[in-house]
Amino acid sequence: NAGVTQTPKFQVLKTGQSMTLQCAQDMNHEYMSWYRQDPGMGLRLIHYSVGAGITDQGEVPNGYNVSRSTTEDFPLRLLSAAPSQTSVYFCASSGGVHDTFGSGTRLTVV
């Protein structure tokens, strides 16, 4: 099992550009979520999903969109990148016991 796979690992965007961060899991987990982590801080929840077709907002959803068309994939879309979105993004999935996290995407918006 690969677990939770995030791509890309690194990305530099210009202000105003859009992009999609990919997250895939091969554990057939129902629950998936996206977090961001700013320097010296804990993780903050952006969006989460409790199953295909169901998503909800977390603590910091502004500027991000998600969809969950399959159990395996949970992409995070940045609509119009801003320097304040420079961060490390983590995706996680859970089968109902505990979360498994991906290795992260390091995003810089210039």
Added chain:
Amino acid sequence: DAKTTQPPSMDCAEGRAANLPCNHSTISGNEYVYWYRQIHSQGPQYIIHGLKNNETNEMASLIITEDRKSSTLILPHATLRDTAVYYCIVANYGGSQGNLIFGKGTKLSVKP
């Protein structure tokens, strides 16, 4: 805001037990205590969780007080590779339902 309080940093000598405390005085009856750690800038790694009984696995032991208002994560023989930020989280069983609230955690430094 995080529902837990942890010391910002702790040191431990290599080979010794590391005891990381956590206060969660507002924990509700159906909430579990979870511990995760984050090594350098990697994704958080699950360690252990419990409801009210003490728990042990291959990584650590979790001691929860009888009133459930505090807990201690014990790494029995700390190694340099255990240097990480440790997060104590209270959440409903199952995680990833939008209910993992990370605070700043405890930065554990294991020293030779």
